[in-house]
Amino acid sequence: MGDRVETLFISCGEASGDQYAGSLIRSLRKAGFTGRIWGMIGPDSLGSGAEAAWSMDELRLMGISEVLASVPRLLRLKKGITERVLVENPVAVVVVDSPDFHLPLISGLRKNGYTGKIIYLCPPTVWAWRSSRTEKLRSFCNLCLPLFGFEHDYLLRHDVPSRWVGHPLKDQLDGFKPDESLAKRLEGKQVVGLLPGSRPEEIKRLLPPLIETGRILREKDFYPLVSLAPFLPEDTRSFVMEQARDFDIFEGPGKHVLALSSAAAGSSGTAAVESLLLGTFMVVLYKASFSSWLAYKLFVKTRRISTPNIMAEEEIFPELLQKKAKTENILSCLDRFFEDGRYRERIEILMEKVRKELGAKGAIKDWAESVMEVIGR
Numbered sequence: 384m385g386d387r388v389e390t391l392f393i394s395c396g397e398a399s400g401d402q403y404a405g406s407l408i409r410s411l412r413k414a415g416f417t418g419r420i421w422g423m424i425g426p427d428s429l430g431s432g433a434e435a436a437w438s439m440d441e442l443r444l445m446g447i448s449e450v451l452a453s454v455p456r457l458l459r460l461k462k463g464i465t466e467r468v469l470v471e472n473p474v475a476v477v478v479v480d481s482p483d484f485h486l487p488l489i490s491g492l493r494k495n496g497y498t499g500k501i502i503y504l505c506p507p508t509v510w511a512w513r514s515s516r517t518e519k520l521r522s523f524c525n526l527c528l529p530l531f532g533f534e535h536d537y538l539l540r541h542d543v544p545s546r547w548v549g550h551p552l553k554d555q556l557d558g559f560k561p562d563e564s565l566a567k568r569l570e571g572k573q574v575v576g577l578l579p580g581s582r583p584e585e586i587k588r589l590l591p592p593l594i595e596t597g598r599i600l601r602e603k604d605f606y607p608l609v610s611l612a613p614f615l616p617e618d619t620r621s622f623v624m625e626q627a628r629d630f631d632i633f634e635g636p637g638k639h640v641l642a643l644s645s646a647a648a649g650s651s652g653t654a655a656v657e658s659l660l661l662g663t664f665m666v667v668l669y670k671a672s673f674s675s676w677l678a679y680k681l682f683v684k685t686r687r688i689s690t691p692n693i694m695a696e697e698e699i700f701p702e703l704l705q706k707k708a709k710t711e712n713i714l715s716c717l718d719r720f721f722e723d724g725r726y727r728e729r730i731e732i733l734m735e736k737v738r739k740e741l742g743a744k745g746a747i748k749d750w751a752e753s754v755m756e757v758i759g760r
Contacts, residue, residue: 389418391758392473393433394464394488396442396481398581398612399653401425403504403551404479408433410751416760418474423464426614436467440616442481457484465491474758475500482507486516489523500525500757504750510537511693517541525757528750531690532742548749549742552653556660557744561642565633569643572606575717576640576663577630578649581612583619585650588670588708590626593648595710597630600717608633610640610649641665646720648713651689655700659691659734660741664727665700666716667692668708691737699733 391411395404405427408420412432422428423437441460465488468476476492476499478485489501506527509516520527520543527545529535535547577597579590597607609627611620611634624632633640637654641647641663647654648666658665667689691699701716703709720727 390471390473391416391418391420391475391477391754392468392471393420393422393424393428393477393479394481394485395424395428395439395479396484397439398425398614400479400481400505401427401439402555404428404433404477405431406551406555406747407477407504407750407754410747411754414748414751414755416751416755421471437464442484460484461488461491464488465495468492469495469497472497473499475502475754477502477504477754480505482516486519490519493523502526502528502754502757504528505530506534506538506543508534509541510534514541517543526753528753531694532740533694546749546753547742547746549744549746550656551746551750552656552660553741553744554747556638556657559638559642559661561639562633562635565639566643568631569606569608573604574606574608574640574644575600576608576610576637576644576647576649578610578637578640578647578654579623580650580652580654581615583616585670586615586619586623589650589668590623592668592708592710592713594626594630596648596713596717597627599710599714606631608640608644610637611635612637646717648717651702655689655691656741658700659738662731662734664720664730666713667700667702668713669702669704670708671705691734694737694740695733697733699730699737 393404395401401424404424408428408431419434421434421436423439423441424433424435425439429435478489501524503520503524506520506529507516525544527538527543529538529545529547530550532547535545538545577593579586579593600607607630609630609632611623611632613635638657641658642661644663646664647658649668651667651669655665655667669688687693688702688704689700692702703712
């Protein structure tokens with residue numbers, strides 16, 4: 384019984400999930416959890432003292448077609464994790480985002496006799512599509528820790544245990560200061576950030592139109608700055624370095640680029656919420672495989688793809704999806720923002736309104752307290 388109290392399993396599948404997992408791990412230590420924390424993690428969690436039994440790169444996929452091609456490998460991975468968790472019997476299993484892998488994982492754990500606590504950090508977007516997943520969350524999870532208040536309300540309405548005080552980025556960006564050497568070399572320049580994302584397939588699709596955009600922006604006396612996500616696979620990193628070889632490139636978290644930019648264009652996801660909190664206008668791009676896009680069009684219930692826009696119930700950040708994610712459209716959106724003062728003022732008012740809906744600070748501390756409460760510590 385003592386061993387069970389002293390171990391906690393955590394699993395994440397991409398960079399943003401790893402950041403949240405790393406933050407939770409650090410907060411759990413401050414809250415007094417002294418046991419071993421291990422699982423499928425990335426560099427942030429590893430740096431927080433967790434042990435990597437598997438790398439989060441195992442799940443670094445984008446879209447249905449990429450997932451389908453990897454099904455046999457993912458099934459073997461799920462089986463290996465399930466067997467290890469059942470042997471080690473951790474006091475709790477914490478899964479972060481990546482629902483196409485994590486929902487079958489926690490379902491399998493329960494069906495195979497795991498009786499410990501299961502906590503879902505960043506649970507699936509059941510409010511947008513596949514609402515039937517609420518039944519699995521209700522059946523298998525002791526607690527969900529969503530990122531947004533409207534998600535929390537939806538889960539509670541469907542009898543899913545949930546807790547929320549605010550978005551964790553409110554803590555992570557509170558008093559944030561961008562990289563000092565980067566800020567110094569950008570002094571006096573009107574910077575436009577170009578953020579192709581953190582997933583290899585996403586980067587391959589979005590980088591070419593962003594690079595073309597950057598070349599035209601440079602002719603207009605803007606200073607394009609390319610964001611290179613940290614810890615990318617070497618072939619993807621090399622691709623970015625080659626494509627953007629005549630641009631200034633910052634290798635590190637995209638928030639440094641966003642904080643120093645007058646405006647930005649890039650992949651949908653966490654970067655859009657970071658932009659919102661940092662007060663930086665962003666043109667949101669999404670370009671996935673045909674099968675992924677078809678699934679989105681058929682099943683997703685929201686009209687918009689970017690969370691700030693979903694919260695505002697209108698378009699704060701222009702969304703350029705699929706074939707529309709091309710240079711001329713990106714430039715048109717940026718031109719409107721820079722040249723139309725009334726439009727810019729309206730966007731800034733909407734951004735301020737939605738920022739207030741992201742809740743209070745203290746989310747990460749509350750996550751740790753919630754986990755400790757669930758495991759009875």
